[in-house]
Amino acid sequence: MTDAAVGPARARGEEMVQLLDATGARREHPGYDVHLEPDEALDVLRELVLLRRLDAEAEALQRQGQLGLWAGSRGQEAAQVGAARALRRQDHVFPSYRDHGFLLARGVDPLHVLSLFRGVDHGGWDPVAHGVHPYTLVIAAQMLPAVGYAMGVQRDGAVGTGDPGRDTAVLVCFGDGATSQGEAAEALNWAAVYNAPVVFLCQNNQWAISEPVRQQSPVPLHRRAEGAGMPGVRVDGNDVLAVLAVVRAAAERARSGGGPTFVEAYTYRMGAHTTADDPTRYRDAAEVDAWRERDPIDRFRTHLRALGVLDDAAERAIQQEADAFAERLRAGVPQMPDPHPASMFEHAYAEPHPQVLAERDEFLAAWARHEQDEQLGSTVGGDR
Amino acid sequence: MERTPIAKAINAGLRAAMERDPRVLLMGEDIGRLGGVFRVTDGLQKDFGEHRVLDTPLAEAGIVGTALGMALRGYRPVCEIQFNGFVYPAFSQIVTQLAKLRARSRGRLSVPVVIRMPAGGGIGSVEHHSESPEVLFAHTAGLRVVYPSTAHDAYWMVQQSIASADPVLFLEPERRYWEKGDVDTSLAPGQVAPLHRARVLRPGSDATLVAYGPTVKLALDAAAEAAREGTELEVVDLRSISPLDVDTVAESVRRTGRLVVVQEAPVFHGAGAEVAARIQESCFYSLEAPVKRVGGYHLPYPAARVEEHYLPTVDRVLDAVEQALAA
Known part of the structure; x- marks a missing residue:
């Protein structure tokens, strides 16, 4: 049985920060807590639902020949939405290539990422205006530039001033496979040496195309941090509250001048690596089913229902918005003109x-x- | 400025750029207290502080990758790669990120990073210290590649490279570091030759010698030797490998009808091949003879005791000239 099949709660006996268990029940954690007002909680649910809808529509558009390829985010919604919510306007994100949740959260028109997968451009958003670097397809190649950017932030005096509108964190996304790259090791070391304001967000989705995480590393990924000289935290990546709490603390640490943090968001890639992939060749349906039970959106929805924050009317409103959002994507993609x-x-x-x-x-x-x-x-x- | 070695001219150019623009930073291995293994950055950390002259961890991808990130934040980093053969750990950052980020972002992002490195051989050193990797970078769209041969050019071209909005590979002829030349530091910016303009260093009417970096002196020596036998060779210093100033070379070849390109890098798929191709396209009917190329062999750079047989020499250049003149 693979580690992935054992599931997050028992993953290698490692401690994992959790604020919502797989059934959606609220858990206490001695180090982390988070409180969302009802409106914000519904907005988080809304982002989770929109992100999943983006993924579904993009996959369908690819099947219809409207996109050349799609790298899906299904299953990783809580890790992305939770982490993005922990950031401030002035913070800067260096995504990999399936981090669509960060784009939505930072106000990027999703057509600007669909244009990348259609082959119209390499991503149409303004990286400066949105604080989101272009997608990087070379595994781990965004990590050193993120550290350099953070060193620039330090030089600008935008760390440790106590001004919440000025102090800046840099968040860099990468996956479990990326941790094997030499540049990942360099980036962790470099950030620690220069005490750079970086949050290393590793979305461990258990699979690097067909290679399970045990083929990347014999030790849990968050423990890489120890050797580099920074705190490492494993968080339940399917628990949006826990991700928000852990990344918020890491970003605050970065902004205050405390230095870098490694966050391993323990999650699962529910879909294929990309639309060109066939995961039935390398992983069991039982494993996928086991993770389906820990769906990040169902979990949060159950929690909000129990709190009385989410009722049928609010659910309907979110679904209606998602339908309109999907309609806009379906209409927008085929109309994208080819560039001159x-x-x-x-x-x-x-x-x-x-x-x-x-x-x-x-x-x-x-x-x-x-x-x-x-x-x-x-x-x-x-x-x- | 009095006659200055190339290494000191680069140092003075870096200093001028750092004085002019507080965003200019130096990053590299041993460039601070030691002043670099060739002392090119000597004294700069003392005068500008550790904040602007960074002794980095020993990781070339790290140097270039973090420099790129700092450039995104508005800084103008100048990276030193300690030796040419040590640039390859940074190759992925240079080729996949630095060179392409502007195109990837449709011009929204600029990464004005300069990567300096000593290049070429002839110093009797061990493996990986004597290579000429210029075309690996010249073949990558998005990069500029320059290679000064004189102290004057080194002083000005390093400043022009730092001022460029594009990433620039700045190669330094390591065996010429201590050769002196006149540097006119008094020029106004408009008086300095454009970064990518080739220069005719010696006029001649019988054949054109094109060289760059460390082979420029070799070409001048060959021309002096030929002159003693009554042959007048025109010597053109390319100064820039990408872009290539084909017009200046073509203008010369139209007058001389003969061309020999001299480089340290292997001739096979080298810069000389590009020059030859461009010249036959632009002045085929002026050529009196096939274009000749003189340079390194298609081999791993050899051990120091035989490098003099690998590198082009005055004799090999004159042999090529003779063949061109005989055709």
Whole structure:
């Protein structure tokens, strides 16, 4: 039986921060707590539901040929929504490539991530305006830049001032597979050496495509922190309250000048790695079923029902919003225009590069010529 | 400024850039108290502080990756890679992130990072200290690659590289670090040659020698030797590998009709091949002979006791010139 099948509560006997158990019952934790007002709690549920809907719609759009590929986030909603909620406006996120929850939480139009998977661009959002770096597809390659950015934050004096609108944390996302990369080790070490204001958020979803986490590491991932010289915390990644509490504490520690923290959000990738993957080749349905019982959204919903915060009317309102959201995605994706072919020449360099400029001119001339030929050809064809 | 070794000229250029712009930072291994293994950053940490001259952990991907992050935050980091053969742990950061981030973000992000490294051989050193990796970077779109050969250019080009909005690989001819030259520090910014402009260092009418970095001196020596036999060689210093100033070379070749390219890097798939291809495209009818290339062999850089046979020499350059003139 794999560790993943044993489930989070007993995972290798490691302590794991939990504020909601798998049935949705509230748990106390000596180190972490969180209180949400009813409106905010409903807003968290709303984000969880929208994120899952984004995933479902994107998968369907890929099946219809509207997207080239989709890297799903199903099962990881609580880890993403909870962590994103712990951040402030001035904080900066370095995502990997299935961190769609951070985009939604930070006000990025989801069409800007669907455009990436459609092949229109590499992600259409403004990284500065939203505080979210472009998606990074090379495993772990966003980690060192995140640490460098955090060193820049330090230099700007935006750490430890006590001003809640100024002190800044950097959160970098990566997965269990990424922890095997050399750059991950460098990033942890570097952040600790410079006491950089970074939250390392490892979403351990148990699978790096077909490789289970035990093939990445013989020790629980959060224990990497100890060797690097920073606190490491394992949190139930399917418990949105616990993730929020743990990441909030880590971000606050970063902002106050306390240095970096490693957070392992213990979760599960419910879907395929991407739409090009077939997980039935490498994992048992029983394992997936076991994790389905710990669904992060059901868990939070049960909790809110028990509190009396969520009633049928509120549920209906969220579902209606999700339907409208989905409709907008379904309508928006097929209407995305392809970029002008010559636009590929636009941003390779900030300053002119004569060889690139010459190639662009050659391309445009050839393109105009071929377009003309094609038009001519179709006219002739029509006459025949 | 009095006659200055190249290493000191780069040092002075770094100092000028740091004085002008507080966002300029130096990062690297042993660049602080030691002043770098070639002493290029000598005294800068003492004068600007540990806050601006960072002795980093020994991790090249870390140096470049964190420099990129600091550039995103508005800083202008200048990384030193201790030796050319040690750049490869950073290769992924350079090629997949630094070079592409501007295009990936549709121009919304700029990463003005300079990566300095000593390059080329001829110093009798051990493995990985004498390589010429310029085309690995020149072949990567999004990067600029420059390679000064004189103290004057080293002083100005390092400042121009730091001022560039694009990431720049700044190669330094390690066997020329202590060769002196005149540096005119009094030039106004508009008087300095553009970063990517090639320069004719010696006029001549019989053939054109194109060189860059450490082979420029070699080309000048070969030209002096040829002149004693009555052959006038024009020497063009490329100064920049990407972009390439083809116009200056073509203008020379149209007059001389013959071209020999000299580089330390392996000839196979090297910068000389690109120059040769561009020249036959742009001045095919002016060429009186096939373009010749002189450079390293397609081999791992050899042990120091045989490197003089691997590196181009005046004799090999003159042999190539002779063949070009005979054709």
